[in-house]
Amino acid sequence: MLLITCPHCGPRAEIEYRCGGEAHVERPGPHDQVSDQAWADYLFYRANPKGGHRERWLHVAGCGQWFNVARDTITHEIAAVYPMGETLAEGSAA
Amino acid sequence: MADSNPTALLRRTGPDVADIVRPGLSVRTETGLGIAKLRIFGRAADARFQEIAGIAPPLPCREIGSGDLAFAWLAPGEWLITGAEAAVAAWVERATALGADDLLAIDFSHARTAFLLEGESARAALAAHCPLDLWPDAFPAGAAARSLLGDTGLFIARLADTGDAPRFRIIVDQTMAAYAGRLFARA
Numbered sequence A: 001m002l003l004i005t006c007p008h009c010g011p012r013a014e015i016e017y018r019c020g021g022e023a024h025v026e027r028p029g030p031h032d033q034v035s036d037q038a039w040a041d042y043l044f045y046r047a048n049p050k051g052g053h054r055e056r057w058l059h060v061a062g063c064g065q066w067f068n069v070a071r072d073t074i075t076h077e078i079a080a081v082y083p084m085g086e087t088l089a090e091g092s093a094a
Numbered sequence B: 001m002a003d004s005n006p007t008a009l010l011r012r013t014g015p016d017v018a019d020i021v022r023p024g025l026s027v028r029t030e031t032g033l034g035i036a037k038l039r040i041f042g043r044a045a046d047a048r049f050q051e052i053a054g055i056a057p058p059l060p061c062r063e064i065g066s067g068d069l070a071f072a073w074l075a076p077g078e079w080l081i082t083g084a085e086a087a088v089a090a091w092v093e094r095a096t097a098l099g100a101d102d103l104l105a106i107d108f109s110h111a112r113t114a115f116l117l118e119g120e121s122a123r124a125a126l127a128a129h130c131p132l133d134l135w136p137d138a139f140p141a142g143a144a145a146r147s148l149l150g151d152t153g154l155f156i157a158r159l160a161d162t163g164d165a166p167r168f169r170i171i172v173d174q175t176m177a178a179y180a181g182r183l184f185a186r187a
Helices: A036-044 B046-052 B086-098 B122-127 B174-186
Strands: A003-006 A010-013 A020-021 A051-059 A065-071 A078-082 B020-022 B026-031 B033-040 B065-066 B069-075 B080-085 B102-109 B112-118 B144-149 B152-162 B166-175
Touching: A003 A036, A051 B122, B020 B174, B026 B174, B033 B046, B033 B086, B065 B086, B069 B086, B069 B144, B069 B152, B080 B086, B080 B166, B086 B102, B102 B122, B112 B122, B112 B174, B122 B166, B152 B174
Parallel strands: none
Antiparallel strands: A003 A010, A020 A051, A051 A065, A065 A078, B020 B026, B026 B112, B033 B080, B033 B102, B065 B069, B069 B080, B112 B166, B144 B152, B152 B166
């Protein structure tokens, strides 16, 4: 089980959280100019890297807040936890 | 219960959960506990809390007492208020009377069931179903948190110890009270 440090509640067990999948997926727009390809990519296709990954997590059983996690999908090491709306500089973690 | 208060006059219809008393562990249903939630929207929620409640808000993951009431931090901008049923109802009424549109105070005493757990085995009984670290370093008296109890959610606060044994108040959905009772009966 992962021990994830919620930015508000501190370290809590993985079962208190829900993983929201890949972080920083942006809705393409303006909507009338988006190709089917770009729209399908936005709706259905996600990165599935072996190694460093950025994910959204929700502390559903605790404070109910969303946040971002930089996690290594091989070692499960969590390199950083950072608020929604922020990005990590490339190469700064994971 | 104050007889004049219509909220307090609502009959509790929750299932009766038998108290568990055995060496090292007692689990008792806490009757007459008022439970309310305060939500404040906006970035300056803590300052607004101070304006409304007249006290500094509790730190994250902590519960503080003020008069007859206890205020526990649940999330940024969200607090749980517990105390005597009439006192909580009166507090909620006062907060609602402000008429402000950036806050929401709701008395949901009758939607929740509270238990008092105490004894040397209280931590072990909780640890069987709750993923929190309840040892004193991580969860001293005055700590409060929302977490899981088996398949349901719980609010837990550590009250002042009785002697050497820890004492916890846990609050679960009223519909899950019988389930929580069964978990402790087997723990």
